[in-house]
Amino acid sequence: MRILGLYNYWFFIFLMMVGFYILISRRNLVKKILGLNIFQTSVFIFYISMGKISGGTAPILIEGAEGVVYSNPLPHVLILTAIVVGVSTTAVALAIVVRMKEAYGTIEGDEITALDNENPF
Amino acid sequence: MLAHLPILQVVVPLMVAPVAALMRRRGAGWLLAILGTWAAFGIAVLLLIQVLAEGTIIYSLGGWAAPWGIEYRVDTVSAYVLVIVAGMGAIVTPYARLSVAREVGYKQAPLLYSGLLLCLSGLLGITITGDVFNLFVFLEISSISAYALIAMGPDRRALHASYKYLIMGSIGATFIVIGIGMMYMMTGTLNMADLAVRLPQVGNRTITVAFAFLTVGISLKLALFPLHAWLPDAYTYAPSAVTAFLASTATKVAVYVLLRVFFSIFGVVFAFETMTLYWVLLPLALMAILSASLTAIYQENVKRLLAYSSVAQIGYIILGISLASVTGLTAGILHLFNHALIKATLFMAMGAVMYQMGSVRIEAMRGLGNKMPWTMAAFVAGGLSLIGVPLTVGFVSKWYLVLGLVEFGMWEVALLVLAGSLMAVVYIWKVVEVAYFKEFMGDLEVREAPLSLLIPIWVLVAANFYFGIDASLTTRVARSAAELLLGMGP
Numbered sequence: 262m263r264i265l266g267l268y269n270y271w272f273f274i275f276l277m278m279v280g281f282y283i284l285i286s287r288r289n290l291v292k293k294i295l296g297l298n299i300f301q302t303s304v305f306i307f308y309i310s311m312g313k314i315s316g317g318t319a320p321i322l323i324e325g326a327e328g329v330v331y332s333n334p335l336p337h338v339l340i341l342t343a344i345v346v347g348v349s350t351t352a353v354a355l356a357i358v359v360r361m362k363e364a365y366g367t368i369e370g371d372e373i374t375a376l377d378n379e380n381p382f
Numbered sequence: 383m384l385a386h387l388p389i390l391q392v393v394v395p396l397m398v399a400p401v402a403a404l405m406r407r408r409g410a411g412w413l414l415a416i417l418g419t420w421a422a423f424g425i426a427v428l429l430l431i432q433v434l435a436e437g438t439i440i441y442s443l444g445g446w447a448a449p450w451g452i453e454y455r456v457d458t459v460s461a462y463v464l465v466i467v468a469g470m471g472a473i474v475t476p477y478a479r480l481s482v483a484r485e486v487g488y489k490q491a492p493l494l495y496s497g498l499l500l501c502l503s504g505l506l507g508i509t510i511t512g513d514v515f516n517l518f519v520f521l522e523i524s525s526i527s528a529y530a531l532i533a534m535g536p537d538r539r540a541l542h543a544s545y546k547y548l549i550m551g552s553i554g555a556t557f558i559v560i561g562i563g564m565m566y567m568m569t570g571t572l573n574m575a576d577l578a579v580r581l582p583q584v585g586n587r588t589i590t591v592a593f594a595f596l597t598v599g600i601s602l603k604l605a606l607f608p609l610h611a612w613l614p615d616a617y618t619y620a621p622s623a624v625t626a627f628l629a630s631t632a633t634k635v636a637v638y639v640l641l642r643v644f645f646s647i648f649g650v651v652f653a654f655e656t657m658t659l660y661w662v663l664l665p666l667a668l669m670a671i672l673s674a675s676l677t678a679i680y681q682e683n684v685k686r687l688l689a690y691s692s693v694a695q696i697g698y699i700i701l702g703i704s705l706a707s708v709t710g711l712t713a714g715i716l717h718l719f720n721h722a723l724i725k726a727t728l729f730m731a732m733g734a735v736m737y738q739m740g741s742v743r744i745e746a747m748r749g750l751g752n753k754m755p756w757t758m759a760a761f762v763a764g765g766l767s768l769i770g771v772p773l774t775v776g777f778v779s780k781w782y783l784v785l786g787l788v789e790f791g792m793w794e795v796a797l798l799v800l801a802g803s804l805m806a807v808v809y810i811w812k813v814v815e816v817a818y819f820k821e822f823m824g825d826l827e828v829r830e831a832p833l834s835l836l837i838p839i840w841v842l843v844a845a846n847f848y849f850g851i852d853a854s855l856t857t858r859v860a861r862s863a864a865e866l867l868l869g870m871g872p
Contacts, residue, residue, distance in 0.1 A: 284553070290545065297552055304559055311567050336566065339515055343559055346522045350552050353526055357533050357545050364538035377539050 269310035276303035288370040290361065294354045301347040305340050312336035387432070388441040388454040388510055391425045391464065392520075394418060395471075395503035403496035411492030412482075415475045418499050422506060423472035426464040433461040434859070440512075448512075449576045455512035459863040462715070463509045463638045466722050470630040471502045473726065477838035478623035481733045485536045485621045494534055498627060500527040505635045514562045514647070515572045517639065518555065521603070524635070525551045528628060532620040543615035550602055550612040557599030564592035565647075577647050593657060596643050604636030606700060607670030610693045617689035622733030625685065629692055629729055630722035637699055637718060644703075645867035654706045663704035668798055670697030675805035679812070684735075684742045687809055688728050691768065694802060695721045701799070702783050710786035711864035712857070717779035719856055720767075723849070724776055727764035727842040731757050734831035734839065747813060749822025754830050756840070758817050763843045765810035767850065770803050774850040778857070 264271075280303060283296025317332035358368055365373050398418035405411040433439060433456055441454040456464070475498070482491050504524025511517050529551070533544035566572055568588050569580040581589060598609075605613040613633075617625050644653040653659045671694045678690035699721065702714030732742050734757045739746045751758045767774035780803065787796040822828075830836070849856050 281553075284549065293549060297549060300553070301556055304556055304563070307560065308563050311563065336563070339566075342515070342519055346519065346526075346555075349526055350522070350548065353529055354545065354548050354552075357529070357541055357548065360533065361538075361541045361545065364541060373542055377542060 273303050273307040290358045290368045290370060308336040308340040387425050387429055388456055391510055392503050392507045394421045395499045399496045399499035402499060403492055405492045408488055411495045412479045415495035415499055419471040419475045423468040426468035429456050430461040430465050433458055449571055449573050452516050453512040453573060454510050458866050460509050462859050462863055466719050467505045467631045470722055470726055473838050474623055474627040477730055477835055480832060480834055481623045481737055484737055486534050497527045497531045505631055508635050509638055512574050513572050518559055522555055531624045532616050535619040535621050537619050540619035543619045547612040547616045554599045554602030557595045561592045561596035564588050574647055600640045604633050605693055605696055607666050613693060614686050614689040618683060618686040622736050626726050626729040630726040633696055634718050634722055641867060650706055650868055660704055663700055667697040667701035667704055670694060671802040675802050678809045682744055684732055684813055692725055705786050707786055708864050709782060709789055712861045713779055713782035713786050715860040715863050716782055716856060720775035720779045723842055723846050724764055724767045730839045731761040734835045738828055738831055744816050747817045748820040751818035753822055753828045756836050757831050760839045760843050762814060767846045769806045775846050778850055778853040
């Protein structure tokens with residue numbers, strides 16, 4: 262039961278491996294970025310689920326409500342920052358891909374590598 | 383004012399950066415960048431003086447006490463790295479004006495300076511913070527601006543190089559966040575000093591996994607062999623000024639993160655005895671030295687040659703660290719500074735060649751010893767320092783490294799280190815031979831690089847010799863930093 266009880270970590274590992282596999286196996290530059298996004302999203306799930314306490318509720322202090330269990334809000338706040346970082350990385354990556362499409366006329370990694378090797382600089 | 387120096391260190395370049403991006407008048411962005419980097423350098427020097435005189439400075443952001451609020455902590459190690467990073471920023475920016483104008487163009491130059499300032503503030507933030515999550519955020523600030531800076535290179539291959547760096551760098555950063563998350567999960571704290579106290583009390587498998595994730599993530603960022611694949615392309619195709627800046631700062635700060643995580647957070651006992659990190663780092667460092675030096679010999683593009691040499695030099699730094707002894711760490715930390723000086727000199731000399739010749743292939747250097755005597759002399763001086771000839775900084779750090787190895791009786795490894803130096807002789811000689819013993823073929827009009835390029839280069843050459851002849855200051859700081867990391871000194 263312990264293994265099932267830790268299902269959130271199994272999700273995390275599964276998503277992480279899916280993202281990582283796409284990142285490594287795909288040659289298309291945009292698909293690689295998608296893989297990177299899935300990879301990063303898995304970490305978001307890891308952080309968010311880590312703060313959850315069974316029976317815990319949103320951490321809003323209400324007067325008179327004693328003995329309420331709260332979920333830990335800090336990992337959620339942390340991951341907001343990491344989401345922003347992920348979005349900006351994706352934006353920069355896509356901007357670079359757009360420029361590469363203009364410069365090379367393709368977004369296939371293999372073709373670009375071949376073009377790179379044509380005239381060694 | 384003085385009490386707020388730690389936060390100003392990061393905020394000044396961060397605030398100047400967007401203003402520099404908005405400048406439309408020619409040279410205005412550059413002037414602001416000068417202002418930002420020199421202010422940062424001044425603050426870093428003041429902090430180092432203060433730390434050497436009074437010990438560690440602790441600054442709580444917004445007045446929130448340490449385990450809850452974010453804490454900035456300046457000790458000898460971080461003050462030393464701050465001076466290196468800010469100093470390199472302050473010397474590259476004056477150099478950058480002409481070089482950037484030619485390679486990137488006046489129109490995009492303000493954006494480049496803005497990126498440079500952002501990258502600088504990110505690197506300074508990594509160094510100064512005492513909070514692991516804050517460290518990750520600054521790491522991403524510096525990395526994302528570095529991707530943009532590299533993509534500005536004149537060749538279209540700069541885009542591909544930047545893309546590859548982005549993918550690898552993001553994987554590394556994500557690994558670091560996973561490691562941080564696991565540490566937080568087990569201890570409930572993000573403060574480095576607090577983590578150092580609490581981690582040994584937990585000591586289970588999650589901590590081991592966190593350690594592994596952090597090690598791999600940081601190794602990607604510092605381009606430790608075999609995770610260095612992104613580095614040669616990125617350094618080759620980035621604008622020359624950017625290469626000089628990144629080569630002398632970005633990987634150095636990653637090494638600093640490594641030192642912090644291994645020594646300050648996990649502690650030398652856990653990292654090197656329980657996890658036997660020594661057996662991981664030492665072989666990788668040796669392979670970095672030998673394979674990267676060998677690859678460097680066969681390069682036709684001098685910037686790429688120097689990039690491979692950087693991978694090898696990172697190997698020397700990691701080799702020193704892997705010994706986890708005072709002498710070994712001193713050697714590693716000394717080489718942080720010395721290698722920054724050496725590589726900045728060499729890359730900036732190549733930037734001057736690029737400025738005049740429009741190429742840094744070895745054929746382009748034919749006869750340049752006569753045509754550009756000052757530039758090539760600086761290259762030779764930097765090359766001597768890279769090889770480790772006495773009276774240069776390269777000698778000082780290699781001397782300590784060999785001493786550290788001999789302390790453990792590792793004569794074979796010391797011999798391999800010397801073999802690496804011999805290979806450096808070969809690849810530097812390749813350039814020198816073409817520059818001084820081949821006839822000049824190209825345009826007869828080629829002249830010496832302008833003074834605004836030469837002066838920063840020669841300031842660095844002078845530093846190479848000054849700190850090579852009188853190494854007492856750098857050695858003293860590096861040794862006290864090493865003792866601090868090993869928990870022996872104040």
